[in-house]
Amino acid sequence: MLPESAVPLPVFPVPALGPALPEIVLAAGALVLVLVGAIRGERSTALVSAGAIGLMLVALALVFLAPAETQTTFFGAFVSDAFARFFKVLVLIGSIVALMMSHDHFRRLGIDRFEYPILIVLATIGMMVMVSAGDLIALYMGLELQSLAAYVIASIHRDDARSTEAGLKYFVLGALSSGLLLYGASLVYGFTGTVSFEGIQLALGTGGASTGAIFGLVFVAAGVAFKISAVPFHMWTPDVYEGAPTPVTAFFASAPKMAAMALAVRLFMDAFPTIVDEWRQIVIFISLASVILGSFAAIGQTNLKRLMAYSSIGNVGFALVGLAAGTEAGVQGVLIYMAIYLVLTLGGFACILGMRRGGVVLEDISDLAGVYKNHPGLAFCLAAVVLSLAGIPPLAGFFAKLYVFLAAVEAGLAILAVIAVVASVPGAYYYLRIVKVMYFDEPVAPYDPMPAPLGGVMVVSSVFNLIFWLVPAPLFAAALIAAQSLS
DSSP states (O other): OOOTTOOOOOOOOOOOOGGGHHHHHHHHHHHHHHHHHHHHGGGGHHHHHHHHHHHHHHHHHHHHHSOSSOEEETTTTEEESHHHHHHHHHHHHHHHHHHHHHHHHHHHHTOOOTHHHHHHHHHHHHHHHHHHBOBHHHHHHHHHHHHHHHHHHHTOOTTOHHHHHHHHHHHHHHHHHHHHHHHHHHHHHHHHSOOBHHHHHHHHHHHOOOHHHHHHHHHHHHHHHHHTTOTTSOTHHHHHHHHSOHHHHHHHHHHHHHHHHHHHHHIIIIISGGGHHHHHHHHHHHHHHHHHHHHHHTTTOOBHHHHHHHHHHHHHHHHHHHHHHOSHHHHHHHHHHHHHHHHHHHHHHHHHHTOEETTEEOOBGGGGTTHHHHOHHHHHHHHHHHHHHTTOTTSHHHHHHHHHHHHHHHTTOHHHHHHHHHHHHHHHHHHHHHHHHHHHSOOOOOOOOOOHHHHHHHHHHHHHHHHGGGSOHHHHHHHHHHHHHOO
């Protein structure tokens, strides 16, 4: 028997780990890969890269095998639902493909380090936590885990001043945005009394939105806008995209973009659905500002990576048109848009990575002169990507824009949709200029042979882009189920 003076220790319930199994597998695998790299040194780079890809494939399989119903764990801080699974699939595909495309590039540059794939895995864990966040604390933890790994990845080429500068800029501005988001989250907690999305929704629905809660929402929106590189928090994007090694830029433009947009949608639709009119004004502003800046600022660019950065800003603006609708159809449109954008982005960067002549990496638009004569496959894939990003039917990018615009019109935001359509017209100029340079300028010397992974990504991207209009139903159905799972 216990003595009378003994006080029994409190018993805390053990959370079920099943919903977070993909993240747990990635975390455990990352620890193993760190040990392998530490023991074998730089000789382990190929092994660690293969292990990282294998880990993410296992996580992808676990996401597909997860139960269909919504599950929560860690006392509601982690949510596994159809919406989370949809974006986790996109995040994992983006990370896997980006890692596959990087090995040959880093090997040629002499910076093929085993730390890089491990950092990709750690960033992927953070992104998956972001996607499944059920409260503000989990959201911030996932965001910081992804960001801290991304800062290092941006400056992975330590002997290159541009890469070091990109990492430093990303870190300084990222720290500022994290501070804004954390301050906003503290205001929301202070004026609602809870950090859970469900609790915030209930507090704002019953007691109304106080001025303090609105201020908190504005700061949180500012932090999220930085992560998705939306205007006016886009300033880091062109410099980081240009300065980071091209495979790193491909990673930044794909997987983190998916996770950040998922975070924005879940935050606004799960935590603040009762005050749509308040946050819709913010989303409309950053949407239009992003579309307009993305369309005009890229016109004078000569570097392909900077051009893709401004294109990314514009495409985020188009996706936010669907979020501004604040409806189930709007969320479905955002999901469709981001899935198509992921495939186009990976295909476009596969083409850019294939631009190498005499061992020298090429990035300027002028380096594409007459490329169709020496590399017709690369020219065809890149032309299909840029025309799709411009919204030319019947390519996949046309349907991506169509569904977010339809959702906006159905929500009574016809003016927003019209302005976005008109503002996108100047953007077609710099996309068509790339096609003109490839097919009508005088050819120069051919590129070096293209690695097989890049060719495979180009083929898959081109096929998806061209035949999407024939079989759009699977993606539409998956996006609808994901949108319906949000409260």
